[in-house]
Every structure is written in structure tokens, then in C-alpha cells.
Amino acid sequence: xxxxxxxxxxxAGSKPGWRASLGWDGTTLLxxxxxxxxLAFFVFPCLYGLVLSFMPLKGxxxxxxxxxxxxxxxxxxxxxxxxxxxxxxxxxxxxxLPIAFALRKTSRYQRxxxxxxxxxxxxxxxxxxxxxxxYLGPNGWFMRLLxxxxxxxxxxRLTHNYTGVLLSLIITGFPxxxxxxxxxxxxxxxxxAKAAATLGASPWTQFKQxxxxxxxxxxxxxxCLAFVQSFAVFPSAVLLGEPxxxxxxxxxxxxxxAYEDYNAPMAAAGAMVMGAVQLIVVSCVLGLRGLFYRGPxxxxxx
Amino acid sequence: MATGPIDGNFEIxxxxxxxxxxxxxxxxxxxxxxxxxxxxxxxxxxxxxxKSTALNCLAGLLPLTDGGIWLDDRRIDVLRPEQRGFGMVxxxxxxxxxxxxxxxxxxxxxMRKVAKADIDKRxxxxxxxxxxxxxxDKLPGQLSGGQQQRVAIARAIVVQPxxxxxxxxxxxxxxxxxxxxRVEIRRIHKELGRSTIYVTxxxxxxxxxxxxxxxxxxxxxxxxxxxxxLYARPANHEVARFMGYQNSLTLDVVxxxxxxxxxxGPGMVVQGIGQVPSGRAIASIRPEDLVAGAEGVNTIDVRxxxxxxxxxxxxxxxxxxxxxxxxxxxxRRISTDELVRLSVPTDRVRVFAEAQR
Numbered sequence: 001x002x003x004x005x006x007x008x009x010x011x012a013g014s015k016p017g018w019r020a021s022l023g024w025d026g027t028t029l030l031x032x033x034x035x036x037x038x039l040a041f042f043v044f045p046c047l048y049g050l051v052l053s054f055m056p057l058k059g060x061x062x063x064x065x066x067x068x069x070x071x072x073x074x075x076x077x078x079x080x081x082x083x084x085x086x087x088x089x090x091x092x093x094x095x096x097l098p099i100a101f102a103l104r105k106t107s108r109y110q111r112x113x114x115x116x117x118x119x120x121x122x123x124x125x126x127x128x129x130x131x132x133x134x135y136l137g138p139n140g141w142f143m144r145l146l147x148x149x150x151x152x153x154x155x156x157r158l159t160h161n162y163t164g165v166l167l168s169l170i171i172t173g174f175p176x177x178x179x180x181x182x183x184x185x186x187x188x189x190x191x192x193a194k195a196a197a198t199l200g201a202s203p204w205t206q207f208k209q210x211x212x213x214x215x216x217x218x219x220x221x222x223x224c225l226a227f228v229q230s231f232a233v234f235p236s237a238v239l240l241g242e243p244x245x246x247x248x249x250x251x252x253x254x255x256x257x258a259y260e261d262y263n264a265p266m267a268a269a270g271a272m273v274m275g276a277v278q279l280i281v282v283s284c285v286l287g288l289r290g291l292f293y294r295g296p297x298x299x300x301x302x
Numbered sequence: 303m304a305t306g307p308i309d310g311n312f313e314i315x316x317x318x319x320x321x322x323x324x325x326x327x328x329x330x331x332x333x334x335x336x337x338x339x340x341x342x343x344x345x346x347x348x349x350x351x352x353k354s355t356a357l358n359c360l361a362g363l364l365p366l367t368d369g370g371i372w373l374d375d376r377r378i379d380v381l382r383p384e385q386r387g388f389g390m391v392x393x394x395x396x397x398x399x400x401x402x403x404x405x406x407x408x409x410x411x412x413m414r415k416v417a418k419a420d421i422d423k424r425x426x427x428x429x430x431x432x433x434x435x436x437x438x439d440k441l442p443g444q445l446s447g448g449q450q451q452r453v454a455i456a457r458a459i460v461v462q463p464x465x466x467x468x469x470x471x472x473x474x475x476x477x478x479x480x481x482x483x484r485v486e487i488r489r490i491h492k493e494l495g496r497s498t499i500y501v502t503x504x505x506x507x508x509x510x511x512x513x514x515x516x517x518x519x520x521x522x523x524x525x526x527x528x529x530x531x532l533y534a535r536p537a538n539h540e541v542a543r544f545m546g547y548q549n550s551l552t553l554d555v556v557x558x559x560x561x562x563x564x565x566x567g568p569g570m571v572v573q574g575i576g577q578v579p580s581g582r583a584i585a586s587i588r589p590e591d592l593v594a595g596a597e598g599v600n601t602i603d604v605r606x607x608x609x610x611x612x613x614x615x616x617x618x619x620x621x622x623x624x625x626x627x628x629x630x631x632x633x634r635r636i637s638t639d640e641l642v643r644l645s646v647p648t649d650r651v652r653v654f655a656e657a658q659r
Binding site for chain 1: 361362363383386388389390392393394396397400409410413414441443458461467496555572
């Protein structure tokens with residue numbers, strides 16, 4: 001039984017060896033299901049796609065990529081997607097921040113408002129898109145209200161264009177940004193702001209000097225998650241957008257390559273480019289995050 | 303009205319009926335207190351007595367429900383905390399975790415728009431005062447509890463506030479460090495010559511640090527006085543309890559006169575200092591004055607519930623015949639369930655009227 005008490009744990013009876021030196025023990029086995037899942041549903045498809053993208057239907061190894069970056073109907077989708085995903089993400093993060101900050105003190109309003117703001121999660125992209133089509137369409141209540149109030153004389157277009165997709169992304173993405181930001185904001189010890197106040201900091205300075213620097217890493221994380229979500233936009237781009245024009249996003253172009261042109265290798269190349277763009281944006285943001293303090297956000301060691 | 307923090311010193315800080323209620327519960331009930339410049343005041347009381355509420359009201363972190371606070375002839379309870387300019391040391395220290403020790407200490411000066419060179423000089427001075435020169439560029443998370451505590455003090459005093467507020471600053475430290483920091487706090491207070499209000503539940507801290515002690519209980523002031531005053535002449539049994547009179551026996555008044563009262567209860571005859579004409583009264587006795595075995599006019603018959611060897615003698619716990627708990631000392635070994643007769647000299651017993659509820 002002495003081996004049970006051996007440093008580093010270890011399964012009873014096993015000899016301490018390289019596994020022990022890595023700090024592995026019986027508990028390490030618990031990560032196996034997760035590893036299998038990642039291997040089967042991420043690593044394998046990713047590698048498969050990568051290899052496939054270098055085996056074009058005709059031409060040399062790099063022909064798919066050369067074609068992607070030389071034909072405007074392909075490479076233009078990168079900007080179109082970024083042009084939708086970045087503003088939607090920024091809007092979400094910067095909308096979530098003041099609302100979460102205002103709700104940082106536990107109260108019954110916090111619970112009510114949180115519940116209301118989180119409801120869109122349960123709706124799903126397609127339902128939100130359908131709803132927006134009706135509400136914001138030329139005959140929807142929004143336009144009629146504006147006309148009744150004589151704000152406008154004739155309905156203007158909010159659907160089947162860029163604005164429609166942006167609005168739908170903000171509505172579906174906001175709850176995630178909000179919940180994430182709220183958890184970061186409430187994690188900051190309110191005594192810190194009080195201490196700053198006794199030292200002469202106005203509420204705005206307290207926010208700028210105390211809350212913002214401590215929140216920055218969390219906001220960067222929230223930005224990345226929201227960005228990745230918006231970048232893969234597909235249903236709302238098709239339903240609410242202008243799939244042939246301003247909202248011809250990468251996911252849509254890749255879909256068309258795969259299931260309309262039946263050119264799987266070319267679609268794989270598109271997907272790889274899409275992944276690379278996301279990776280670049282996310283690593284830039286996480287790189288910036290490294291500039292900020294990332295330790296515990298309490299006032300003491302605890 | 304100026305918007306910046308109050309600068310310079312004051313002669314008199316006056317709390318006039320400061321009251322704070324939370325959802326119908328009165329946490330602090332009409333605190334009247336006048337503090338002279340340079341005084342060290344301790345607010346002493348058990349947890350929930352309102353002492354931290356009083357401090358937060360002074361700092362401006364809690365609005366008053368009633369009453370006012372005056373700094374000389376200026377009313378300050380209407381000012382926001384950042385306008386009062388008092389230094390505050392929090393129980394949890396509340397150091398800014400993303401700023402170095404130097405930045406933490408310089409924060410208040412930065413808020414007062416002091417010139418950079420001046421900030422550097424004054425921060426260096428404060429670092430020297432709390433003996434943390436070697437740790438200036440560390441983050442608070444890299445410091446020990448005692449070091450963090452000193453950063454918190456330095457941060458509060460570097461702006462030379464007219465008043466320093468300390469909320470149980472030593473309660474998170476171990477016993478040895480507590481003693482050392484107590485000396486430091488006293489030294490810094492002397493060196494700066496500013497007024498300090500110090501909240502604590504530890505009577506030793508209050509007795510050793512303060513010029514005057516304010517004892518609070520249930521939101522009400524019980525007694526204000528010098529440590530010697532309170533120790534020698536506690537005004538009621540709540541104050542007495544904090545001054546080491548851990549035994550409070552509720553008994554019937556049976557006689558008295560000449561500044562003394564005679565009390566009796568089941569198996570108990572006690573005479574002590576203090577005049578209560580009739581009814582019930584409380585006899586407060588220090589455990590070290592209540593001795594097993596000795597004979598005298600005051601006798602208390604008890605049944606022992608526990609005994610601990612404390613070096614020179616034994617410390618026992620027991621209950622009286624009507625089940626009131628007492629702590630006493632005994633020169634000989636005692637055992638549980640033994641029946642013992644305790645005695646105490648009359649001049650070591652304080653008699654108080656039973657508290658009005």
C-alpha cells in the first residue's frame with residue numbers, strides 16, 4: 001500500500017518511471033475521451049482537408065491556392081467576411097461591457113436583465129433571421145412605426161443586405177459576449193474601486209485605471225470567441241443578406257464550391273484559408289492580451 | 303465647493319449623531335465623537351457592532367442615514383470619497399493587483415496630479431518608511447501578507463491625508479507579525495503626526511495603540527476614554543468584557559452601600575464595586591482573579607466542565623448551580639465534574655446594572 005502514498009500519486013503497484021516524472025497518474029486517463037474526440041472530429045478532418053487541398057482536380061500541388069488568391073470571386077470573400085465579422089464582434093464586446101459593468105452589483109435586476117438578455121441564445125440563428133426578415137422588412141412593424149411617427153416617408157432596406165446580416169449577428173452573438181463579460185466584471189473585487197475612490201479617483205478614473213486594465217484580458221478572450229462565431233456566419237448571410245453581393249462570405253463560397261461545383265479539393269483550400277484568417281486575427285488579439293496583467297484580480301493573495 | 307481632495311490638516315473632526323440603517327436594521331446608532339488633530343482613536347467592539355460601518359461612513363463609502371460629519375467648520379458627509387482625501391487601509395488591503403508596489407503607493411499622488419519627480423521622491427520616502435525599498439517593482443501577488451499590509455499603509459499615508467482610517471488591518475496576519483506591525487503602525491502614526499481612526503475587535507491592539515478608545519456594542523457607543531480609564535473603570539459589563547472581565551454573572555441584589563453592592567444567587571455570594579440599588583445585577587470578574595480553593599467573603603460554588611494546564615497553574619471552565627459559565631484559575635490539578643468553591647476579592651469584582659434592552 002506504500003505506493004498509494006508515493007509522491008505524484010500513481011496507480012497502486014506501478015513503478016515510478018517516466019510517467020511519474022511527467023506528473024501523470026490514474027487521473028490523467030480521464031482526458032482520454034476528450035483526446036479521442038478532438039482527434040476524430042478536429043485533427044483528422046483538419047489534416048484530411050489540408051491534404052485534400054493540395055490535390056486539386058487538375059493542375060499542380062498549389063493550384064487550388066493560386067486559384068483562390070487570383071480570382072476575385074474567391075479572395076474578395078475574405079474582406080467581405082472580415083467586414084461583417086469584425087464590426088459585429090466589436091459591437092458585441094463594447095455593448096456588453098457597459099451593460100455588464102452597470103449590472104456588476106448583485107441585485108434582483110441583475111438576474112432579471114441577465115435572463116432577458118440571454119434569451120436570444122435559445123432562439124438560434126435561423127429563427128432570429130426569420131424574425132428579422134419579418135420585423136425589419138418593408139412591411140414589418142419597425143418600418144410602419146417609423147412611418148407612422150413620420151420619421152421616414154418610405155421604408156428603407158434593412159434586410160437582404162449587409163445591415164441585415166450585421167444586426168442578426170449582433171443579436172445572436174450578444175448573449176455570449178454579455179455572459180462572458182459579466183463573469184469577468186463580477187470577478188473583480190469591488191473593494192479595489194473603493195480603495196481607488198478613497199485615494200481620489202473619480203468613478204470614471206476608477207473604471208479606466210482599475211476595471212479596464214483588469215478586464216482587458218477577459219475582453220480579448222470575449223473578442224476572440226465572438227469573432228470566431230461571427231466569422232463562420234452562414235445562415236444569416238444567406239437568409240438576411242445579399243448572398244450574391246456584399247454578404248458573399250467565405251463559408252458561403254466554400255459551401256458553393258463543395259456542393260454546387262462538386263470541387264471538394266478547392267473547397268478544402270477555401271476552408272484552410274478561412275481557418276488561417278481566423279487564426280491570424282485570434283493570435284493578434286491574444287498577443288495584445290499578453291501586454292496586460294493576467295494574474296488574480298482580487299485585492300489580496302487570498 | 304472644491305472638487306479635489308481636502309488638503310492640509312484640521313483641528314477638530316466632529317461626528318454628530320452619525321447613524322446608518324440597512325433595510326430597517328440600525329448598524330450604527332447616533333455616534334457622537336470629537337477627534338482632535340494627531341489623536342489615535344480605536345473603535346473597539348465585537349463583529350457586527352457597527353465599527354466598520356462607522357469607518358465606511360467616515361470614508362464616504364457608505365452614505366449616512368442621519369447625522370453629520372464636520373471637519374473644522376466644513377461639512378464633509380456630503381462629499382464623495384474621492385473628495386474627502388482620507389487615507390484608508392482596508393482589511394483585505396485592496397491593493398491594485400495589476401500595479402507594482404511603486405505604482406500602488408503612487409496612485410493617490412497621481413490622482414492629485416502631483417509632478418512626476420515629486421511622486422518618485424515621495425513614494426521612495428514612503429517605501430523607506432514601511433521598509434519595502436527592495437520590493438518596489440514587484441506586483442502585490444508576489445508579496446507576503448505582512449508586506450502587502452505595509453504597502454496598503456504606505457499607499458494610504460503617502461498622500462499625507464489629514465485622517466488615516468484603518469479597518470482591522472492586522473486581522474489577516476499571524477500573531478508574531480501582528481505584534482511587529484502594531485509597533486510599526488504606532489511608529490508611523492508618531493512620525494506623521496496625523497490623526498488615525500483604527501477599527502479592531504482586539505482589545506490588546508486597542509489598548510496598546512490608541513490615545514482614546516471608543517467601545518461600540520449593537521451600534522451604540524458604550525464608553526469613550528483613555529485605555530487606562532477603560533481598563534480601570536469600565537462603564538458597563540460590555541466594556542468590562544472587552545477589558546478582560548470575561549466572567550459575567552447575573553445575580554440578585556441583596557444589599558450594599560458605600561459604593562459596593564452585595565449579590566447572591568444559587569450557591570453564590572458576591573460583593574463588588576459599583577452601586578445597584580435593587581433587582582438584578584451583573585458581576586464582572588476577570589478569570590485571573592477567580593481562584594479555586596482560596597477562602598474569602600465572596601464564594602461561588604461551581605461544577606468543573608474542563609481544565610487546561612497553563613504552565614504555572616490550571617485554567618478551568620465551570621458552570622454555577624444555575625448554569626452560568628465561568629472561567630477561573632486553580633493552583634492545583636482539577637478534574638471534570640469536580641465540585642469546587644471559587645473565591646474572589648471584593649475589590650476585584652465590578653457590579654453593573656443589568657443591561658437595558
